Amino acid sequence: MGDDPSLGTIGLRVEGLVEPQPITPGTVKRIIPYAKRHRRSLAIVMLATVVDSVITVSIPLFFKKIIDDGIVPGKTSVVFGLAAFVAGLALLNVVAIYAQTWFSGRVGQGLIFDLRTKVFAHVQRQPLAFFTRTQTGSLVSRLNTDVVGAEQALTTLLSQSLSTVLTLVLVLGAMFYLSWPITVAALVLIPVFFLPGKIIADRLERLARGGMQTDAELGSMMNERFNVSGAMLVKLYGRPDEEAADFARKAGKVRDIAISMAVHARLLFILVSLLTTITTAMVYGFGGWFVIDGKLQIGTLVAMVALLLMLYNPINQLTNIQVDIMTALVSFDRVFEVLDLKPIISERPGARALPAPASHNGNGTAPHVEFDRVAFRYPAAEEVSLSSLESVPLRKTEQGENALVLSEVSFHAPAGRLTALVGPSGAGKTTITHLVPRLYDPTSGTVRIGGHDVRDLTLGSLQDTVGVVTQDAHLFHDTIRSNLLYARPDATEPEVIEACEAARIWPTISQLPDGLDTVVGDRGYRLSGGEKQRLAIARLLLKSPPIVVLDEATAHLDSESELAIQRALKTALTGRTSLVIAHRLSTIHDADQILVIDEGRIQERGTHDQLIAGGGLYSELYRTQFAQQRDFGIAEPVKSTVADSGNRALG
Structure with a gap:
């Protein structure tokens, strides 16, 4: 892979990537009605998310009590009692996570069903001219790759956004309660990492759109070559080496974009890991100093470190949510692009039916x-068509x-x-x-x-x-x-x-x-x-x-x-x-x-x-x-x- 020049520098540069394309205004508003159809399941998901976040943040505080109020003074009953209570919280958290996963899946699959059925019915109403121009593989991609991408991003956002924000607020509150000086020191470096995170998120949005388009092109080629007519044409007139080279070129583009997306996503993880390590070391340094001076209890330091590790997980998720939001909006944008294509053949308001045709025995008068x-x-x-559904850009002679x-x-x-x-x-x-x-x-x-x-x-x-x-x-x-x-x-x-x-x-x-x-x-x-x-x-x-x-x-x-x-x-x-x-x-x-x-x-x-x-x-x-x-x-x-x-x- 390292010898392949098409990958660019460490896979970050992708040739032929689509130009930046802004999200269509109003896309977010159009998503809301689809989410409302599943509001009961969403309510359960949110309730389970709140329970999960509260339990997750409270456990380090109970560990503090086990150390400071049980282990240090030698109170066995306090240690066993609090340990049993923490185990009970953990079991309750399992139930909450299970409910969150179950109902989140119901929302996601329901969303896929809603979008797929609506797009399919809408495409069926398109005129014949639409199908003479559109690549089948590109159209199928909208019902598969894009709809699933929109669902995955949306369901992740619905549960993750609330969990992230709530966890972040609770963790910060608990940390300030335990030791505000250490909390302030831990937060100093966070803004430094948001700017590169924003740059990476913008790049990933372009890569996501380009990846969807190249996946559709690859699917179209396979669709055309794998049906009987296409296979026969290739066998009679095709040149196997050129066919393989063309497929390799398209597949290579898909590969390059996937590698670039993986590298950029990994960069986000590297940045957050670096931030976590530096701030953890800082907390241990300041916290250890305070413990030695008797200004901080050992249990409080342990709880602070545990909370700190929880703090950077939602910060990391906030950065990823940026990417997920852009991916979801791109996917929804591509689906809505098809739904916005108005059929040029449609029933007029008040259209009337012809008299019932002759019965199936052939009797009756046929109209002229x-x-x-x-x-x-x-x-x-x-x-009648969309340029994104046609592999070959429209020539000037085809326009107008x-x-x-x-x-x-x-x-x-x-x-x-x-x-x-x-x-x-x-x-x-x-x-x-x-x-x-x-x-x-x-x-x-x-x-x-x-x-x-x-x-x-x-x-x-x-x-x-x-x-x-x-x-x-x-x-x-x-x-x-x-x-x-x-x-x-x-x-x-x-x-x-x-x-x-x-x-x-x-x-x-x-x-x-x-x-x-x-x-x-x-x-x-x-x-x-x-x-x-x-x-x-x-x-x-x-x-x-x-x-x-x-x-x-x-x-x-x-x-x-x-x-x-x-x-x-x-x-x-x-x-x-x-x-x-x-x-x-x-x-x-x-x-x-x-x-x-x-x-x-x-x-x-x-x-x-x-x-x-x-x-x-x-x-x-x-x-x-x-x-x-x-x-x-x-x-x-x-x-x-x-x-x-x-x-x-x-x-």
């Missing part, structure tokens, strides 16, 4: 979808307003009909589908469902109304059953099986040893792409929403699987308002209308035959992207009637 002169630009980074992705988009998706979106990559098709379930809000214009502006609707009713299957279906690391029930927790097992049959995935599931209780693995990677996609479709069928948005859910399937899924989807889309991004020939043939998107605008609209006859952009796209599928016999339009299993799943 309308885009009215919609323009959209993705929100700027500072609107982004370019328009959609411009003057107007169309009407008829109720119960299929509208296909076609266009080159990056044209804005996916962005249009994201506006329907209100993953984003339009910059201008209006998106309506059933004639209602989606911004005037409750988010819950909107979620119940719109069902989405993305091209890259996501599954949680859980059982197949749990992943399916995520869409509709009250579904019965027969309904789950019917949805799986309709999605043509039940034969696969039924052959698995654990059936529906099979764990799919991280992001569903234990299943093939086609199996994941069919599970996602089964999940959609189970939810049975009146509006369906598909980002070409069959894109990852082979032609045989796709043919089966197209039949299931044809039933799934029947009677439902459907908005589908088309990558397959079969989709555009089945569409009631086709919207051709290019450069964020609708360039053409109509049926397949109308657009082919027009000879415009669609005709060109058809020749380059779709006609070759026909030439290779991939997924021709489904002419046959739907299978009975599809009918059963949807009633």
